[in-house]
Amino acid sequence: MSDPTEDAAYAAFVEAAWDRHMAVAILLTGDRHRGEELLQDCLVRLYVRWRRAALTDPHAYLRRMLVNGNVSWWRRRQRELPTAEPPDHADPRSGPYEQDEELRRALMSLPRRQRAVVVLRHYEDLTEKAVAAALGCSVGTVKSQHSRAMTRLRAALRQNQEAAR
Amino acid sequence: MNDDQEHLARALRTLAHREPASPAPVSELVRRGRRARRRRTVAGAVAGTGLVSAALVVALGLAGIGPTPPGTPPGTTAVAGAPSSGASHRPGSRSLDARSVLLAAAETAAREPAASGHYWYVRERTSAPARYQPKRGRPMREMPFRATLTTTQDTWDARDEGAPSRTVTGQDPKVTFASADDEAKWRRLGSPTLAPGKPSVNDHDMDLSFLIGNHRFPIRKLLTLPTTKDTLESRFRRLYDAESPSDWSPGKPAFGEYVWSAAQDLLAGPITPGTRSALYRLLAEQPHIRSLGKVTDSLGRTGVGLAVKRGGTGESAGEFRLIVDDGTAELLAYEFRAPGEPEPSLRTSYEAMGWVGKLGERPRD
Known part of the structure; x- marks a missing residue:
């Protein structure tokens, strides 16, 4: 894709999509820097496939890359960087947001696919069918993963609150 | 939550x-x-x-994003013994302990004829807590009323790579309040809409995979699963060993729980009769599965309840229940009960499932 028109369309898409998908990437990875790295990786790959992806829905396409890419990306990173575990504590710059931090820790305690279901259902406000499309699984699987995720999330938040007392 | x-x-x-966004590079x-x-x-x-x-x-890390949906493929139609409402059950002199039930199901499943088609069709009725989102005002710490939303969904999962799959969600919505008092509270809030206004037809241009743990199995791969207990167990062991502990919280489940969790999806999926039989035999060896005896699903059908309960307040706490038709070995329902809650927070009853030849087609009774 060296066509200037397509480059311009891609650039316009990135401008428009950046904030929205950055938020999802942060929630999926639990970390701003990792989220940005993941999003950039996906956007580079989207450029390669831009002509085809643009025929359908590039936002949905990018979302699929983020969600599915997060698992393989993370495994690859783990091999490359043995210390690249999710941070146990918030970035100190996060400051006083204790409740946010509780939620972040609880979210990060979920298996990655369950976390993706929670983020897509409750942050992106996607329907179950859209979540299924993003994850590449059946809607039934989304339902059961969501149910398990919410049970785990509730328990994790409760444990965090008890630990804080 | x-x-x-x-x-x-x-x-x-x-x-x-919580941090200001950086500009897009x-x-x-x-x-x-x-x-x-x-x-x-x-x-x-x-x-x-x-x-x-x-x-x-x-x-x-993408599932294939298919091209423009091709024309309707020709195909064969066959029914994989889909359970039907009001299915009759033989009164049992049969033992209803979990192992006996699962081994009997394995025998029954092995006798089912192999079937095929282009689409795996499932019709399911699901009940879950109704979701209410106030459009304005402060976020609520608790739902002001208890209600359940029940809807029906049809799914056509394409077997062939690149073929479109379809779901029709939100059919026949029904809202049930836990009590008259809960309904009164809902009315005082202005009777907000809790159910979808109309069904939604969704065509997907990508494979809809089933999951074994975190491994994705499109239908084509599902159909190649082993058909004897020992080989299926070996396959599950390899998949289990390949699971990254970091993908599970608080840690990887025990192997038996892993198999049980996968079975919840696979028994409603297009696995061969041989794989279904092998899976039941493998489940029969798992000591933590207990039988609840005869139970009734949300459609009023009777089957044998099989449950795995995880106690405490851990992240996996709760009871996961499968209801199996002990006459046909078909999965009737899947239910989940959160700790301390008498009623299931998720109930899915499978009304029909089987192979069909094309999108929109349903199995013959």
């Missing part, structure tokens, strides 16, 4: 935006994209066609 979803949504928004992305595209072109030229492209798709 089920009763506080709007609060969760707002908390997630706060979490995602557009030029840098275009430059890296061009470089990546050149690498891909060179690789494709060297390898000819096919394999390298496939590897790139895998590297992207």
Whole structure:
């Protein structure tokens, strides 16, 4: 894709999509820097496939890359960087947001696919069918993963609150 | 948390935006994209066609994003013994302990004729807590009333790569309040809408995979699962060993729980009669599965309840229940009960399932 028109369309898409998908990437990875790295990786790959992806829905396409890419990306990173575990504590710059931090820790305690279901259902406000499309699984699987995720999330938040007392 | 979803949504928004966003590095992305595209072109030229492209798709971690849906494929139609409402059950002199039930189901499943088609069809009725999101005002810590939303969904999962799949969700919605008092509270809030206004027809241009743990299995792969207990167990062991502990919390489940969890999806999926039989035999060896005896699903059908309960307040706590028709070995329902809650927070009853030849078609009774 060296066509200037397509480059311009891609650039316009990135401008428009950046904030929205950055938020999802942060929630999926639990970390701003990792989220940005993941999003950039996906956007580079989207450029390669831009002509085809643009025929359908590039936002949905990018979302699929983020969600599915997060698992393989993370495994690859783990091999490359043995210390690249999710941070146990918030970035100190996060400051006083204790409740946010509780939620972040609880979210990060979920298996990655369950976390993706929670983020897509409750942050992106996607329907179950859209979540299924993003994850590449059946809607039934989304339902059961969501149910398990919410049970785990509730328990994790409760444990965090008890630990804080 | 089920009763506080709007609060969760707002908390997630706060979490995602607690630091100011950096600007999009557009030029840098275009430059890296061009470089990546050149690498891909060179690789494709060297390898000819096919394999390298496939590897790139895998590297992207994407399910195939199919082309424009092709025309309706020709196909065969067969019914894989789908359970029907009001299915009769032989009164049992049969033992209803979990192992006996599962071994009997294995025998029954093994006798089922093999069937095939282009689409795996499932019709399911699901009940879950009704979701209420106030459009304005402070987020609610708790739902002001208890209600359940029940809807029906049809799914056609394409067997062939690149073929479109379809779901029709939100059919026959029904809202049930836990009590008259709960309904009165809902009315005082202005009777907000809790159910979808009309069914939604959704065509997906990508494979809808089933899951074994975190491994994705499109239908084509599902159909190649082993058909004897020992080989299926070996396969599950390999999949289990390949699971990354970091994908599970608080840690990887025991092997038996892993199998049980996978069975919840697979028994409603297009596995061969041999695989279904092998899976039941494998489940029969898991000591933590207990029989609840005869139970009734949400459609009023009677089957044998099989449950795995995880106690305490841990992240996996709760009871996962499968209801199996002990006459046909078909899965009737899947239910989940959260700790301390007498009623299931999720109930899915499978009204019909089986192979069909084309989108929109249903199995013959």
